[in-house]
Amino acid sequence: MNKPLLISLAAATILATSLNAQSMYERIQSMELNIKKMQDEISTLRASGDEKSDDESANDESEEESDEEDSEDETKSTVEEADSDDGEEEDDEEEEFNAQEEIEEINESIFELNKATNGNKLKLGADYRFAIDNMQYKMADGSDAGNDAFMTNRLWINMDWKATDNLSFSGQLAYNKAFGHRSGWNSNIPGMETFDWVTNENAYDDLLRVRSAYFLYKNDTFMGTEIPWTFSIGRRPSTNGHLINLRDDDGAASPMGHTINVEFDGISSKFSFEDLTGIExxxxxxxxxxxxxxxxxxxxxVNPQNGSVVQTGAPYATQPDDLGDIDLGGLIFVPYDNGQYAFATQYYYANNLIDADIVYPGGVPTMNGMKTVGGMHSFTANFTVNGIGDEWNDYLDDTFFFISGAMSVTDPKSDERMLYGKNDLTGATTVAGESVTGHSVWLGLQMPSFITEDGRWGVEYNQGSQYWRSITYAEDTNIGSKLATRGSAYEVYFTEPLVEDILTFQIRYTYIDYEYTGSNGFFGGDTGSAVLIKDLTPMTGSTVTVDTAQDIRAYLRYRF
Known part of the structure; x- marks a missing residue:
């Protein structure tokens, strides 16, 4: 095979796959097929070179075993052939050099083709979901509200690139848009819908935003010890965490979904002690x-209240009279996980948490921006069983059970109330700065479908106390986070594959029975205040407080 033919083949490959293929998928398949052919040619060339070396060795051995009789004639013949042999060796060396050149050029062509087929670029994936929700509410005053057919488009564009065995990048672009939600009128876009924690989980417009973007470094040793570890920084994949991912039919993100489910910018580092301790x-x-x-x-x-220009001075400098930075730090500790039984814990502390700053000039409630009210401790522990029993039957072997408990403890500023107003702790006027504790329990069961081999169905229940508070605003439940409920929540869902794992269908029913107000509020005594819903009057908010909520959701989801 000669060099011009190889170059022509590489050029023809690129042209043919670019012009003749009818889809990107077909083009990539065609390119990969030609890469395989070129790799086979390399193997053939190398094998040919090895055969030539073997033949030369055999000839040498034959010459050494030749009869020593007529040595003078042999010597004369050898002398006469020496010049000829030198010429042949030069030809062989030149031929070997040319073959090596051809191999290098083929390798270079393969490298370029690999780049063209994403071998050296981001690998992209699409995750599109159409959903329709029937949402019905019963208000605290007995009136009804709802939406019979709230339709949404959700698109995730996944990006991954593994640069080395130790270093990789992952990212995700997203939009979540309600059908027809682009009126051009600002009042049709609620003010908190673009809050950073939930910007890709709330359905409102068709802007494509960054949902996650981070790099991950991993290694099998840490500072000379046999401790595998990882380090990551960026916009974290902190939604759809452990356990809440089951009903969402997603892989689990890092946090435990019982207590945290928001988009977040930060860092993480994981250390495995299985080899060191022998504990799975x-x-x-x-x-x-x-x-x-x-x-x-x-x-x-610009002041949103009156439109006046506010001079800010030094760009990006902190402002003493503005909200403080909201920082969060914590850890996840898993003492045991053998694949079937697992126990996991999580703790975090978040500072400078916020609430609406509502003032009452003339007795009329007026939003005066946001204010900092204090911090919060959060504790979570869960136990999971992935396969009930010891091979009792195939159905139980593929059944997943979990139970999770959580606690929240407020740390208010001395002049602020967190999760209670002025009269809802003891019935009398209360002092600011008092800490309150909340509790929540959550259990669920996910089982194989009776319809298909890969389908799943599940049931879940959770209950939260009066002062329970999670940071789960990005939970994928349009009627509000079920895990933030101060009261009881029930859920059942069925997920079925239609075309392998590419196209799936789900129907899900969620029912929430609130006992106290403020389940989906912030952290202060205004939007987060927890008072008995049955005690509300029209003067104290019964007309705008949800007592029960239910959501029937059906979706079609394409992932590839």
Whole structure:
């Protein structure tokens, strides 16, 4: 095979796959087929070179065993042939050199083709979901509200690139848009829908935003010890975490979905102690991040109340009179996980948490921006069983059970109330700065479908106390986070594959019975205040407080 033919083949490959294939998938398949052919040619060339070396060795051995009789004639013949042999060796060396050149050029062509087929670029994936929700509410005053057919488009564009065995990048672009939601009128876009924690989980417009973007470094040793570890920084994959991912038919993100489910910018580092201790699955993971930043705008700001220009001074400098940075730090500790039985724990502390700053000039409630009210401790522990029993039957072997318990403890500023107003702790006027504790329990069961081999169905229940507070605003439940419920929540879902694992269908029913107000509020005594819903009157908010909520959701989801 000669060099021009190889070059022609590489060029023809690129042209043919670019012009003749009818889809990107077919083009990539065609390119990969030609890469395989070229790799086979390399193997053939190398094998040919090896055969030539073997033949030369055989000839040498034959010459050494030749009869020594007529040595004078042999010597004369050898002398006469020496010049000829030298010429042949030069030809062989030149031929070997040319073959090596051809191999290098084929390798270079394969490298370029690999780049063209994403071998050296981001690998992209699409995840599109159409959903329709029937949402019905019963208000505290007995009135009804709802939406019979709330339709949404959700698109995730996944990006991955493994640069080396130790270093990789992952990212995800997303939009979540309600059908027809682009009226051009600002009042049709609620103010908190673009809050950083939930910007890709709330359905409102068709802007494509970054949902996650981070790099991951991993190694099998840490500072000379046999401790596998990882380090990551960026916009974290902190939604759809452990256990809540089951009903969402997703892989689990890092956090435990019982207590945290929001988009987040931060860092994490995981250390595995399984080899060191001999305890299966043991690891600890440290996490930290920032959920709100105090910084001047680069140029100037505009007061949303009156439209006046606010001079900000130094760009991105902190402002003493503005909200403090919201920072969160915590750890996940898994003492045991053998694949069937697992026990996991999580703790975090978040500072400078916020609430609406509502004032009452003339007795009329008026929003005066946001304010900082204090911090919060959060504790979670769960036990999971992935396969009930010891091979009792195939159905139980493929059944997943979990139970999770959580606690929240507020740490209010001395002049602020967290999760209670002025009269809802003891019935009398209360002092600011008092800490309150909340509890929540959550259990669920996911089982194989009776319809298909890969389908799943599940049931879940959770209950939260009066002062329970999670940070689960990005939970994929349009009627509000079920895990934030101060009261009881029930859920059942069926997920079935239609075309392998590419096209799936799900129907899900969620029912929430609130006992106290503020389940989906923030952390202060205004939006987060927990009072008995049955005691509300029209004067104290019964007309705008949800008593029960239910959501019937059906979706079609394409992933590839």
């Amino acid at each position: 699955g043991m690891y600890v993971k440290f996490c930290a991040g920032r959920g709100g930043t105090n910084a001047n705008p680069k140029f100037f700001a």
